Amino acid sequence: MTIEKMKNRVREMITDKRYEHTLGVEYTACCLAYRYGADPIKARIAAVLHDCAKYVPHARMVEECEEAGCPVSDSERKNPALLHAKLGAVYAEKYFGIRDPEILSAILWHTTGKPDMSLLDKIIYIADYIEPNRDKSPILAQVRKEAFHDIDRCLILIMEGMMNYLTRQNDLMDPMTKNAYDYYRTAD
Ligand code: FE
Ligand code: FE
Secondary structure (H helix, E strand, C coil): CCHHHHHHHHHCCCCHHHHHHHHHHHHHHHHHHHHHCCCHHHHHHHHHHCCCCCCCCHHHHHHHHHHCCCCCCHHHHHCHHHHHHHHHHHHHHHHHCCCCHHHHHHHHCCCCCCCCCCHHHHHHHHHHHHCCCCCCCCCHHHHHHHHCCCHHHHHHHHHHHHHHHHHHCCCCCCHHHHHHHHHHHHHC
């Protein structure tokens, strides 16, 4: 399937606003791929598909993940919104014919991150945070600059901000978010 065809299909699965976000992630991921020597086509495909399962009702997300043989953790059961990443990877394979493990991994880990991410994982994670439609983070300008300078330091900045935010909001934090942060903080 061509990227254009994927985009048309994704457009029907998500809201207009989310589609704008998706396009922003697509071209930001492409720029980062140029900067760090990743495959720009894989980056674009992962970006286009990363939020395709965002609007599946939460109860169905849990069901469909389990049906697909993806274990649903306690933290995901309490906060099913997290599952859009896992289900996004399932849909990428099932409805878009994606078999490439690098693309599927980048979709799977785009929300929580994880220890020892691949270059493509990092690119999608970062592009999701800095794409041009984003405006909520107080450290966005700094993160955008670091994204094209030092990708691992950029990752740590985002994860730090995320930890602070989730702690302040008293929000549920997926253990993987903390694992990823601990990994990169101590690797620095
Ligand atoms: Fe997402
Ligand atoms: Fe996103």
